Amino acid sequence: MMNSVLRTRISxxxxxxxxxxxxxxDLPERFAGRPRIDAGKCRSDxxxxxxxxxxxxxxxxxxxxxxxxxxxxxxxxxxCLKACEYGAMEFGRSHQLASAKRDDxxxxxxxxxxxxxxxxNVRRLFGRSLKLRQVSAGGCNACEADTNVLNTLAWDLGRxxxxxxxxxxxxxxxxxxxxxxxxxxxxxxxxxxxxxxPKIVIAVGACAISGGIFRTHAExxxxxxxxxxxxxxxxGCPPHPLTILDGLLRLLGRLSDTGV
Amino acid sequence: MKAACVIRNGCVTQLAAVPSLTIEDFxxxxxxxxxxxxSIAAMFGTREPEGSAILFAVLAxxxxxxxxxxSARTGDSYxxxxxxxxxxxxxxxxxxxxxxxxxxxxxxxxxxxxxLFRADGSAPAGRNPCGVADFFSMEGDEIHEVAVGPVHAGIxxxxxxxxxxxxxxxxxxxxxxxxxxxxxxxxVVAGPDKRTAHYIExxxxxxxxxxxxxxxxxxxxxxxxxxxxxxQVIRGLALELERMANHVGDLGALAGDIGYLPTMxxxxxxxxxxxxxxxxxxxxxxxxGLVRPGGVGYDVTDGxxxxxxxxxxxxxxxxxxxxxxxxxxPSVLARFEGTGTVAxxxxxxxxxxxxxxxxxxxxxxxxxxxxxxxxxxxxIPVAAAASGDVFARAWVRWQxxxxxxxxxxxxxDAMPRGEEKTAxxxxxxxxxxxxxxxxxxxxxxxxxxTDGAGRLACYKMVDPSFLNWFGLACAMRGQxxxxxxxCNKSFNLSYCGHxx
Numbered sequence: 001m002m003n004s005v006l007r008t009r010i011s012x013x014x015x016x017x018x019x020x021x022x023x024x025x026d027l028p029e030r031f032a033g034r035p036r037i038d039a040g041k042c043r044s045d046x047x048x049x050x051x052x053x054x055x056x057x058x059x060x061x062x063x064x065x066x067x068x069x070x071x072x073x074x075x076x077x078x079x080c081l082k083a084c085e086y087g088a089m090e091f092g093r094s095h096q097l098a099s100a101k102r103d104d105x106x107x108x109x110x111x112x113x114x115x116x117x118x119x120x121n122v123r124r125l126f127g128r129s130l131k132l133r134q135v136s137a138g139g140c141n142a143c144e145a146d147t148n149v150l151n152t153l154a155w156d157l158g159r160x161x162x163x164x165x166x167x168x169x170x171x172x173x174x175x176x177x178x179x180x181x182x183x184x185x186x187x188x189x190x191x192x193x194x195x196x197x198p199k200i201v202i203a204v205g206a207c208a209i210s211g212g213i214f215r216t217h218a219e220x221x222x223x224x225x226x227x228x229x230x231x232x233x234x235x236g237c238p239p240h241p242l243t244i245l246d247g248l249l250r251l252l253g254r255l256s257d258t259g260v
Numbered sequence: 261m262k263a264a265c266v267i268r269n270g271c272v273t274q275l276a277a278v279p280s281l282t283i284e285d286f287x288x289x290x291x292x293x294x295x296x297x298x299s300i301a302a303m304f305g306t307r308e309p310e311g312s313a314i315l316f317a318v319l320a321x322x323x324x325x326x327x328x329x330x331s332a333r334t335g336d337s338y339x340x341x342x343x344x345x346x347x348x349x350x351x352x353x354x355x356x357x358x359x360x361x362x363x364x365x366x367x368x369x370x371x372x373x374x375x376l377f378r379a380d381g382s383a384p385a386g387r388n389p390c391g392v393a394d395f396f397s398m399e400g401d402e403i404h405e406v407a408v409g410p411v412h413a414g415i416x417x418x419x420x421x422x423x424x425x426x427x428x429x430x431x432x433x434x435x436x437x438x439x440x441x442x443x444x445x446x447x448v449v450a451g452p453d454k455r456t457a458h459y460i461e462x463x464x465x466x467x468x469x470x471x472x473x474x475x476x477x478x479x480x481x482x483x484x485x486x487x488x489x490x491x492q493v494i495r496g497l498a499l500e501l502e503r504m505a506n507h508v509g510d511l512g513a514l515a516g517d518i519g520y521l522p523t524m525x526x527x528x529x530x531x532x533x534x535x536x537x538x539x540x541x542x543x544x545x546x547x548x549g550l551v552r553p554g555g556v557g558y559d560v561t562d563g564x565x566x567x568x569x570x571x572x573x574x575x576x577x578x579x580x581x582x583x584x585x586x587x588x589x590p591s592v593l594a595r596f597e598g599t600g601t602v603a604x605x606x607x608x609x610x611x612x613x614x615x616x617x618x619x620x621x622x623x624x625x626x627x628x629x630x631x632x633x634x635x636x637x638x639x640i641p642v643a644a645a646a647s648g649d650v651f652a653r654a655w656v657r658w659q660x661x662x663x664x665x666x667x668x669x670x671x672x673d674a675m676p677r678g679e680e681k682t683a684x685x686x687x688x689x690x691x692x693x694x695x696x697x698x699x700x701x702x703x704x705x706x707x708x709x710t711d712g713a714g715r716l717a718c719y720k721m722v723d724p725s726f727l728n729w730f731g732l733a734c735a736m737r738g739q740x741x742x743x744x745x746x747c748n749k750s751f752n753l754s755y756c757g758h759x760x
Binding site: 149 | 373374375376377389390410411413414415416417418438439440441442443447454455458459462463464465466468522525526528529531532535536539540541542543544545546548549558564578581582584585588589754755756759
């Protein structure tokens with residue numbers, strides 16, 4: 001029996017990715033990464049992308065430089081791409097979406113750079129050891145699942161000193177998913193209060209950032225920062241595990257904040 | 261008693277053709293139907309403007325593949341069906357909560373989700389905060405109560421579990437949910453619109469394909485259109501990939517819950533590979549944007565077909581070696597066997613569906629019994645076990661992984677040519693339709709009722725978790741409380757799919 005365990009161990013091989021020291025893990029051919037807007041192609045008399053967006057993530061910018069896309073609301077469905085007759089919008093290949101500031105999640109024609117996720121005080125406190133308590137507050141289990149994936153041996157989150165713990169009393173912060181359902185608000189507040197100061201909060205997914213498509217529902221609070229202060233926003237529906245990991249590492253200063 | 265209206269999966273009838281029974285006949289229709297071998301796929305109601313309510317029941321007969329529909333008008337109270345038909349209990353609790361109609365004589369009429377609004381949009385008076393209600397409790401010198409949740413230890417959704425224990429032994433478990441309630445059914449009323457499919461995708465994010473498939477079949481039925489053959493095959497691929505990914509993940513998590521780390525470690529990674537196969541199809545690991553009314557959002561190119569095929573072959577090979585460790589390790593089997601048993605008769609009476617039902621000896625699978633799409637042409641053998649314990653639920657999962665993989669590889673080899681979508685029409689007015697899909701947890705049932713303009717007047721979403729959570733409570737009877745994580749994982753039910 002022990003032999004079969006060892007044989008299996010050998011056949012399964014070593015599967016932990018070399019990233020970030022090595023190359024990026026493969027992203028699917030049809031992956032929708034950070035959006036880009038081409039003001040040159042956009043027509044000022046057209047708002048088809050705005051009308052098509054199911055998440056109300058697109059608005060006609062005040063700058064007159066074409067539409068603005070809020071990746072904090074965007075569910076990366078591509079309805080805007082299909083609606084645009086001029087090819088002014090596209091989703092790039094970049095997985096780097098996370099930002100320390102809510103406002104920086106808005107992509108414009110003038111600025112689609114990687115938003116900054118670094119916080120010096122967070123690096124100083126938790127740069128080498130960060131224990132997180134995960135709270136799902138109305139999440140659909142997709143963000144939860146792709147956060148959990150970071151614990152598998154392929155991603156091996158523990159090698160960065162980041163760990164999910166069983167109690168808020170053991171934690172340095174919360175990682176929140178979901179739009180914060182009214183029915184979870186009290187539990188979320190209590191969990192937050194149970195974490196000792198100093199503490200941080202990470203909002204993962206469009207729902208946790210802005211409420212996502214549930215934003216206007218009376219049954220939700222429209223995102224984590226309506227209940228607790230948020231230090232890092234990770235866009236996506238759900239974000240790819242690489243997007244979450246990249247956000248965590250850039251927040252902690254363990255990865256260059258300027259993009260790869 | 262007037263004859264029920266009978267349709268098949270994915271079909272639609274004029275609302276006027278659904279017979280309106282007296283409440284006595286309606287109760288008999290449900291209770292007799294279930295005694296005769298049918299199960300309740302959905303039971304719900306709508307409020308009428310003048311204050312009365314109309315109840316609907318959808319019974320699924322697996323042996324004939326027929327769905328029977330009937331309705332009844334009631335005032336603010338009617339004699340509950342549950343005392344004569346246990347599997348109605350959650351549906352009647354939901355009816356009470358959503359309509360303000362009391363099924364009198366219901367043995368345990370508690371809130372289901374603690375919603376802010378009823379189905380007609382009114383706010384119930386005196387709504388309690390989520391989870392605040394009387395719990396079943398026991399008394400005795402050595403009886404004690406254990407309360408767990410809503411926030412749990414792992415990366416998992418919230419729910420509250422209340423155990424009545426004698427020492428380590430659990431005498432009773434009551435499960436209290438609702439924390440994930442987002443107002444899903446209310447939000448899709450008056451649709452379909454640009455947001456509807458996205459709501460459906462997030463009913464339960466891990467069942468994106470299953471629920472969008474049920475929704476698409478229903479909208480196609482209502483609008484008299486059908487997805488082309490190529491789309492039906494792609495939908496089948498996606499549904500089986502979703503099943504494989506979740507089952508492999510669950511087998512690993514079951515190993516983790518008994519501290520058997522090799523299988524846990526390998527399966528976590530293999531599950532990711534299978535999610536990546538779904539991402540090959542549409543760019544998203546959960547299949548967002550893939551299944552849509554009229555077909556699929558993305559075609560499968562030859563290159564993608566080859567990549568998915570390679571991934572599935574590799575994942576199956578690795579999963580075989582990882583999972584066979586479970587069946588060959590006595591310490592694993594000692595923990596799996598005889599733990600969390602649900603007897604066949606209990607499973608039938610409480611209306612278990614899916615993996616949990618098959619593990620308890622019920623021979624039911626929507627793909628065979630109420631075939632839809634590609635499953636009308638390509639058949640997957642139904643998995644079975646009889647012992648009803650954690651082992652059986654694990655074993656059924658593994659059989660399904662192997663059979664889904666064989667199906668996927670076979671279908672990828674012989675994809676029909678042609679379009680991957682058709683233009684859909686408008687849903688028919690004043691109609692009612694039902695769709696069933698065998699999601700990875702079990703039977704998903706969606707029911708739509710349209711208004712005079714063809715808009716959704718009422719849309720019911722019945723995730724398999726809605727029926728199966730009570731199965732977990734039954735499985736814990738007489739079990740040690742330390743077995744709860746293992747039993748819970750062996751069902752692995754959805755919180756948000758239940759809470760909507």
